[in-house]
Amino acid sequence: MDLNMLWYLVPSVIMFVAGVYGFVTRKNMIALLISLELMLNSADLNFVIFNRFLYPGSMEGMVFTLFAIAIAAAETAIAIAIIVNIYRKLHSTEIDEVDKMKY
Amino acid sequence: MGYSQFGAMIPELIILGIFLVVFVADVFSRDGSAKKFLTPMTTVLFGLGTIAIWLLPSCEVSVFGGMYVNDTASMAIKAILNIGVFIVLLQSAHWVESDEVAIRKGEFYELLLVTLFGMYLMISARHFLLFVIGLEAASLPLAALVAFNKKHYESDEAAIKYILTAVFSSAILLMGLSFVYAFSGGSLYYSDIYTNIASGQMSGLLIVAMAFMIAGIGFKLSLVPFHLWTADVYQGAPTAITSYLSVISKGATAFAFFIIFVQAFGQIYPDCWEWMLYAVIIATITVGNLFAIRQKNLKRFMAFSSISQAGYIMLGAMTSSTIGLGSMMYYIFVYIVSNLGAFAVITSIENKTGKVGMDDYDGLHKTNPWLSFAMTLAMFSLAGIPPFAGFFSKFLIFTSATSTGSMPLYILVLIALINTIISLYYYLLVVKAIWINPGEAKVEAFKSNTGERAALWICVAGIVLFGLVPYIYEYCYNAALIPGLGQ
Numbered sequence: 294m295d296l297n298m299l300w301y302l303v304p305s306v307i308m309f310v311a312g313v314y315g316f317v318t319r320k321n322m323i324a325l326l327i328s329l330e331l332m333l334n335s336a337d338l339n340f341v342i343f344n345r346f347l348y349p350g351s352m353e354g355m356v357f358t359l360f361a362i363a364i365a366a367a368e369t370a371i372a373i374a375i376i377v378n379i380y381r382k383l384h385s386t387e388i389d390e391v392d393k394m395k396y
Numbered sequence: 397m398g399y400s401q402f403g404a405m406i407p408e409l410i411i412l413g414i415f416l417v418v419f420v421a422d423v424f425s426r427d428g429s430a431k432k433f434l435t436p437m438t439t440v441l442f443g444l445g446t447i448a449i450w451l452l453p454s455c456e457v458s459v460f461g462g463m464y465v466n467d468t469a470s471m472a473i474k475a476i477l478n479i480g481v482f483i484v485l486l487q488s489a490h491w492v493e494s495d496e497v498a499i500r501k502g503e504f505y506e507l508l509l510v511t512l513f514g515m516y517l518m519i520s521a522r523h524f525l526l527f528v529i530g531l532e533a534a535s536l537p538l539a540a541l542v543a544f545n546k547k548h549y550e551s552d553e554a555a556i557k558y559i560l561t562a563v564f565s566s567a568i569l570l571m572g573l574s575f576v577y578a579f580s581g582g583s584l585y586y587s588d589i590y591t592n593i594a595s596g597q598m599s600g601l602l603i604v605a606m607a608f609m610i611a612g613i614g615f616k617l618s619l620v621p622f623h624l625w626t627a628d629v630y631q632g633a634p635t636a637i638t639s640y641l642s643v644i645s646k647g648a649t650a651f652a653f654f655i656i657f658v659q660a661f662g663q664i665y666p667d668c669w670e671w672m673l674y675a676v677i678i679a680t681i682t683v684g685n686l687f688a689i690r691q692k693n694l695k696r697f698m699a700f701s702s703i704s705q706a707g708y709i710m711l712g713a714m715t716s717s718t719i720g721l722g723s724m725m726y727y728i729f730v731y732i733v734s735n736l737g738a739f740a741v742i743t744s745i746e747n748k749t750g751k752v753g754m755d756d757y758d759g760l761h762k763t764n765p766w767l768s769f770a771m772t773l774a775m776f777s778l779a780g781i782p783p784f785a786g787f788f789s790k791f792l793i794f795t796s797a798t799s800t801g802s803m804p805l806y807i808l809v810l811i812a813l814i815n816t817i818i819s820l821y822y823y824l825l826v827v828k829a830i831w832i833n834p835g836e837a838k839v840e841a842f843k844s845n846t847g848e849r850a851a852l853w854i855c856v857a858g859i860v861l862f863g864l865v866p867y868i869y870e871y872c873y874n875a876a877l878i879p880g881l882g883q
Contacts, residue, residue: 309571316564325560332567339574348582357525357577357584361570364532368563371539375555382549391553394628 298346305342308335322376322386326369333365401459404466406452407474408516410445415509417441422502431501435492438505439485439847446478462585463523470520472875473651473725480644480732481512483854487740488636489847490747496547497634504544507537508640515648522659524573524584527652531569534645535562535616541640542633554632561615561625569612575605576660586660593663606661606669610676613656616649619710620679623703627687630699635746638695639739642702647728650709654724658716659880665716673713674808680707681815689822694742694752697822698735701778704819705731708790711797711812714805718881722873723789723796729868730777730789733858737774740851741767744844751839757829759837767844768830770852777859779823780816785862790816792869 308331315328337358344354376386383390402409418438425431449471457466485508492501514533521527539562543555577584579602581592593602611622618626630638657669684704691697709731712724744767746752761768777786794809844852862868 312567316560322556322560329560329563329567332564333570336567336570336574339571340577343574343578344582347578351582353525353582353584354574354577357528360525360529364528364566367532367536368559368566371536372556372559372563375539375543375552375559378543378546379552379556382552391556393553394550394631 298342301342301346302339305335305338308332308338320387320389322372322379322388322391325388326372326376330365330369333361333368337361337365404457404459405464405520407449407466407471408513408520410448411509411513411516414438414441414445415506415513418502418505418509422506431498434502434505435489439482439489442478442482442485446475446482449475449478458522460526462587463526464517464520465522466520467878468875469651469721469725469878472872473519473647473728474516476725476729476732477512477515477644477647479729479854480647480736481508481640483732483736483740483851484508484636484640484644486847486854487639487736487743487851490845491634491636491743494747497544500544504541507541511535511537511541511640512644515644518652519648519655521652522586522655524576524586524660527656528566528570528573531616531649531652532566534648535566538562538637538641538645541637542629544637545634548632550632551634552632554629557625557632558629565612565615565622568608568615572605572608572612575601575608579605586656589660590662593661602664603668606664607672609656609661610669610672613649613653614676617646617653617706617710618703619676619706620683620703621676623680623684626703627691627696627699630702631693631695635695635739635743635752638698639736639743642698642739643728643732643735646702646706646709647732650706650713650724650728653710654713654716654721657713662716662880670714673710674804677707677710677714677808678811680704680710681812685815685818685822688819689825691822692754694754694757694826697754697826698738698742701819701823702735704815705735705778707815708793708812711793711808714797714808715800716881717796717799718876718878719796719799719873721878721881722869722876723792725876726869726872727789727793729872730785730858730862733855733862734774734777734784734786737770737852737855737859738778740848740855741771741774744848744852745839747848748842748844749839754826754829755833756838757826758833758835760830760839763837763839763841767852770856771830772827773856773859775823775826779820781820783860783863785859788863788869 312328312332319325340354340358380386492504511534514530517530518527521530539555539559542558543551545551579593580589614622681704684700688697688700709727712720777784780786780790797805797809
């Protein structure tokens with residue numbers, strides 16, 4: 294069986310949609326972060342796939358992915374720090390309880 | 397290549413130098429009393445840096461294989477943003493000395509300078525890798541800054557809302573970017589993308605990519621369907637950070653948006669993103685205005701006002717020409733002084749009394765006539781009443797949007813004009829509360845601090861003079877004469 298680009302793109306799209314779905318439906322802030330991570334990783338995967346199949350001569354997509362992974366790690370670190378701060382005050386990581394400011 | 401290329405990034409080096417000096421001074425003065433010098437030192441250094449950036453000869457530099465370009469327009473917007481940050485530093489000078497924050501004020505300045513550094517990279521980037529790095533360097537430290545009032549729960553709530561939406565929007569932006577990469581011929585330079593995306597071959601994937609890009613950047617700019625985080629974050633964040641978010645971050649992102657969409661996607665403008673931007677601008681201006689009417693908390697009120705102002709700023713991108721970019725930079729400049737003027741009043745009253753409600757401003761003129769006067773001028777300027785700068789910036793941005801003479805753009809400007817009248821209503825609500833509403837003043841008479849007063853003086857001078865001194869607009873227009881833009 295010939296593995297063309299589509300076989301690699303489908304998992305990436307599934308990951309992205311799962312990430313969006315999780316971001317919208319999950320109630321736990323850590324789970325929200327995991328969903329975000331899925332979305333970021335699917336974008337990284339896309340870069341690698343396009344680089345490998347469309348532009349095998351260059352490395353631009355791969356390099357971009359390396360930077361994107363580092364940025365995603367920084368984002369997670371800051372988000373975790375803020376969640377820890379909230380946990381100290383509310384003793385909970387449920388997103389429903391973080392709703393004092395509305396409209 | 398040698399290290400000499402870094403020498404071309406003069407504005408970034410200035411910010412980095414100030415950052416290092418502040419950082420070293422902060423680390424090596426652990427003693428509580430020794431940190432007294434930190435605030436004046438940072439402010440003076442940054443003021444000198446601002447003057448240096450204004451005086452720099454604006455020549456076109458392009459380094460790192462064209463990834464980083466410092467043309468006249470980038471220099472001008474950096475100088476403009478620098479003035480805004482200087483005003484923010486002045487008006488936060490008193491707040492950072494309060495008991496709760498004083499011990500961490502070094503971190504405040506460091507994070508602020510790092511976000512500014514990120515915005516500079518974002519403005520000068522001509523390659524998407526540098527743009528994404530700049531965008532994240534600008535938005536991640538801001539999350540830490542939003543959470544800066546560690547003891548207040550609202551600050552944390554605002555920060556978690558900010559970081560989650562920021563990461564979500566970055567993910568969408570990266571996804572869109574990966575689709576763009578599929579079309580780009582293997583290069584992420586704006587210019588290569590411009591040549592490789594031919595106007596003829598439109599595909600569904602390209603439209604999806606454009607929608608994702610606009611959504612991702614629209615989150616940062618708080619354009620309407622992507623604005624839901626704005627009001628909560630603005631309300632919960634420390635007021636200095638709110639003012640920073642509402643003008644500096646917005647101005648830098650708007651400029652980067654313009655550059656990306658003209659220099660990278662200019663070819664597919666009529667087929668693809670013109671109508672997207674059209675719809676987003678109408679929604680932004682209208683929804684921002686309608687929600688601002690019902691706000692009772694002044695920081696939330698300013699949040700919705702800044703959403704609708706972002707719509708006006710984006711009007712400059714509709715024509716993608718020199719006059720559009722010039723008017724946009726002029727609008728950002730005027731918006732900086734008007735909005736920061738309003739925020740300087742809000743900050744000084746909040747620092748003194750802790751009050752931010754609109755009905756707390758009833759009868760303010762009896763006790764604090766000067767603050768009332770400054771607030772009135774800022775509101776008039778934001779609403780666009782003639783002698784003040786806000787009128788001229790709105791006039792020029794409308795002129796630029798109609799300069800191509802196409803019918804849909806006239807309709808867009810008409811809708812924007814009607815919205816200006818709606819905005820007049822809610823801006824005047826504040827003026828009415830200050831001067832007309834009966835009842836005793838709820839804020840006692842006080843003398844605001846030196847820093848806040850200096851910030852107010854600069855803002856008031858800007859509001860009164862910017863419209864009347866034609867040099868400012870000429871400066872913006874001449875700076876906007878960069879290659880690749882039509883007249």
